[in-house]
Amino acid sequence: MSESYRSMWESLGLDLAAHDALLEVLGKAYQDIYMAQEQRPEGMGYFDFVMSEVHGLRIKELLDEKAAGKKVVGSFCVFVPEEIVRAVDATLVGLCTGADFAVEEVEKLLPRNTCALIKSAFGFKAGKVCPYIESADMIVGENTCDGKKKSYEILDDLVPNLYVMDLPQTKSPEGRRLLAAEVDRFKTAMEDLSGVALDVERLKKGIEIVNNKRKAMHRLYDLRKHDPAPISGLDALLANQVFFYDDPLRFTESVHKICDELERRIEQGQGVFPKGAPRVLLSGCPMAVPNWKLPWIIESSGAVIVGEESCVGERGTRNLTGDSGDSVKGLMEAIVDRYVQIDCAIFTPNPERLDHVQEMARAYKADGVIHYGLQFCQPYITESMPVEKALEDADIPTLRIETDYSMEDVGQLKTRVEAFVEQLR
Amino acid sequence: MRCAGIDIGSRSIELVVVEAGRVLEKRQADSGFDPMAQARDLLDGLPYDRILATGYGRHLFELALEAPTVTEIKAYAVGAGLLFPKVRTLLDIGGQDSKAIALREDGRVKKFEMNDRCAAGTGKFLEIMAHSLGYALEAFGPAALQAEKEIQVSSMCTVFAESEVTSLLARGEDRKAIASGLHRSVVRRASGMLKRIEATDPILFAGGVALNPCMVRYLAEATGKEIVVPEQPQMTGALGAAIMAEEMHSKR
Numbered sequence: 020m021s022e023s024y025r026s027m028w029e030s031l032g033l034d035l036a037a038h039d040a041l042l043e044v045l046g047k048a049y050q051d052i053y054m055a056q057e058q059r060p061e062g063m064g065y066f067d068f069v070m071s072e073v074h075g076l077r078i079k080e081l082l083d084e085k086a087a088g089k090k091v092v093g094s095f096c097v098f099v100p101e102e103i104v105r106a107v108d109a110t111l112v113g114l115c116t117g118a119d120f121a122v123e124e125v126e127k128l129l130p131r132n133t134c135a136l137i138k139s140a141f142g143f144k145a146g147k148v149c150p151y152i153e154s155a156d157m158i159v160g161e162n163t164c165d166g167k168k169k170s171y172e173i174l175d176d177l178v179p180n181l182y183v184m185d186l187p188q189t190k191s192p193e194g195r196r197l198l199a200a201e202v203d204r205f206k207t208a209m210e211d212l213s214g215v216a217l218d219v220e221r222l223k224k225g226i227e228i229v230n231n232k233r234k235a236m237h238r239l240y241d242l243r244k245h246d247p248a249p250i251s252g253l254d255a256l257l258a259n260q261v262f263f264y265d266d267p268l269r270f271t272e273s274v275h276k277i278c279d280e281l282e283r284r285i286e287q288g289q290g291v292f293p294k295g296a297p298r299v300l301l302s303g304c305p306m307a308v309p310n311w312k313l314p315w316i317i318e319s320s321g322a323v324i325v326g327e328e329s330c331v332g333e334r335g336t337r338n339l340t341g342d343s344g345d346s347v348k349g350l351m352e353a354i355v356d357r358y359v360q361i362d363c364a365i366f367t368p369n370p371e372r373l374d375h376v377q378e379m380a381r382a383y384k385a386d387g388v389i390h391y392g393l394q395f396c397q398p399y400i401t402e403s404m405p406v407e408k409a410l411e412d413a414d415i416p417t418l419r420i421e422t423d424y425s426m427e428d429v430g431q432l433k434t435r436v437e438a439f440v441e442q443l444r
Numbered sequence: 445m446r447c448a449g450i451d452i453g454s455r456s457i458e459l460v461v462v463e464a465g466r467v468l469e470k471r472q473a474d475s476g477f478d479p480m481a482q483a484r485d486l487l488d489g490l491p492y493d494r495i496l497a498t499g500y501g502r503h504l505f506e507l508a509l510e511a512p513t514v515t516e517i518k519a520y521a522v523g524a525g526l527l528f529p530k531v532r533t534l535l536d537i538g539g540q541d542s543k544a545i546a547l548r549e550d551g552r553v554k555k556f557e558m559n560d561r562c563a564a565g566t567g568k569f570l571e572i573m574a575h576s577l578g579y580a581l582e583a584f585g586p587a588a589l590q591a592e593k594e595i596q597v598s599s600m601c602t603v604f605a606e607s608e609v610t611s612l613l614a615r616g617e618d619r620k621a622i623a624s625g626l627h628r629s630v631v632r633r634a635s636g637m638l639k640r641i642e643a644t645d646p647i648l649f650a651g652g653v654a655l656n657p658c659m660v661r662y663l664a665e666a667t668g669k670e671i672v673v674p675e676q677p678q679m680t681g682a683l684g685a686a687i688m689a690e691e692m693h694s695k696r
Contacts, residue, residue, distance in 0.1 A: 411555075416555070431541070434500070434516065434517070434558070438517035438553065441515060441517070441553065442553045
């Protein structure tokens with residue numbers, strides 16, 4: 020990465036030495052895991068570029084936008100309504116949560132048995148290596164699981180601009196009212212932050228931008244239903260991950276370009292894995308960059324991942340937001356209607372998720388499902404039991420994996436995953 | 445066509461050579477600190493046409509000798525199927541892993557459970573505990589069976605169990621009774637995995653830990669099921685791999 024970025028990182032207050040070390044590890048992991056894949060679609064070159072510039076050019080773009088008076092909002096969760104952020108001409112970015120960093124510092128702030136995702140968010144902040152969190156004008160936390168909501172109380176002391184959104188725990192009418200009130204409060208917060216007053220036109224524009232991004236992903240998902248799969252699960256996961264970082268218009272266009280290429284591949288019967296390769300659906304916790312461990316183990320064991328039932332995947336992008344309203348109130352209702360459908364495991368009960376996992380397994384012709392639970396993630400690990408039961412009752416083989424971001428269990432995971440793939444053949 | 449199966453485990457390496465389904469040769473060695481060198485020694489002077497590797501070190505072997513590999517879960521399933529064709533539940537406790545495997549009617553793997561990354565509930569746990577109590581590994585099970593009373597050992601973690609043993613000894617408890625409690629703790633863990641795969645009767649118990657008579661007795665008590673142990677339980681995986689090498693050949 021070029022020297023000109025160094026002064027930018029320095030101005031953001033990053034720890035340059037630690038940041039260099041992070042980029043080196045990230046670059047190496049990307050080489051070993053991504054560039055080692057065969058038959059990648061050419062369009063993935065775009066994502067390779069985005070990843071190589073994820074702390075460089077993209078940050079420069081954000082800083083340029085800031086210089087032009089626009090705002091940057093950072094988030095950790097798919098419950099933060101991006102439509103509203105876009106509607107005030109601000110940019111929403113996902114914050115870094117996919118790798119262990121500054122673990123000792125973090126364990127001074129959080130209990131050891133906190134999930135790796137939360138610890139990672141703190142590690143990137145405490146280690147001063149995340150240019151996104153340092154660029155953000157506002158950081159939006161959300162009361163999802165207990166781990167997150169309690170840790171935001173601590174994060175509040177580390178950052179000057181934390182905003183916490185409350186979320187319901189049930190999908191009752193009362194729960195929906197709470198969500199509606201919080202979405203409304205968020206709208207006011209965005210208006211105050213940006214100095215822009217929302218109107219119908221702006222909201223419609225915001226909805227359109229975000230829906231288009233989701234529709235591009237839907238098109239990509241649909242193409243993965245083919246056998247042989249035209250794109251690897253690792254590459255599709257990367258698209259799902261970059262969804263949270265990139266400029267939305269450019270992202271949408273790039274995903275469509277890949278889809279055009281994949282359609283040609285499908286016509287020619289070309290795939291990244293041989294026809295008939297075991298097909299796996301991943302289900303469970305989100306995988307943020309650079310958390311590629313389990314997908315890499317699965318795909319280097321001869322199976323292809325055909326879908327992600329995950330926040331960084333279909334849970335995050337499944338539903339579109341209605342755009343037919345002709346008043347701010349109507350459009351805000353549509354936004355609430357959209358977000359209340361997210362089948363996150365923090366909801367009780369959460370039967371929609373059991374249905375979705377099974378529907379996805381069928382739609383993508385998955386031979387089996389691997390449930391990924393992040394160690395200490397109580398909601399998803401507890402829910403993995405009923406998920407496994409529902410799938411096995413439907414004769415869909417299921418493997419439950421509980422792991423974190425460390426590499427120490429790779430050998431055992433490989434044995435489990437390989438045995439599962441043998442079982443599917 | 446002589447087909448070999450090699451099971452490179454964390455504690456020991458087993459080698460089986462078969463020809464037309466008949467076992468010609470069985471060998472075993474410690475894995476040591478350089479399992480590939482040990483594997484090469486084991487293969488030295490042994491004629492074979494094909495080889496299939498399994499076990500923890502299978503990928504090392506794959507790289508060194510370009511041999512195909514299979515997981516020990518599948519290899520144990522195939523080996524068990526040959527030894528006891530009617531058994532549908534398999535428990536394999538080896539040096540660092542334990543697995544409960546449910547088989548389909550046709551002998552294929554239906555479901556499996558495996559221990560987490562730590563040594564709890566594995567051969568390594570028993571080995572370390574035997575050492576803390578001053579027993580040779582072979583004497584550990586028989587000693588536990590002579591216990592006159594039972595002491596509950598609650599820690600499953602090897603590190604915590606070791607300090608629990610130390611405090612029990614300091615309290616003046618009989619080491620046989622402690623040994624018995626330690627065996628029960630490994631059995632509790634194994635029977636939990638067996639419950640999750642909905643174990644059927646009988647259960648085939650394989651892997652090196654199946655040589656321990658106390659484990660066999662306690663497992664029968666805990667599960668209420670008949671426990672069948674092959675003559676050389678630690679050879680089951682290598683046998684399965686050899687049979688699979690033969691099947692791979694005949695499919696071509």
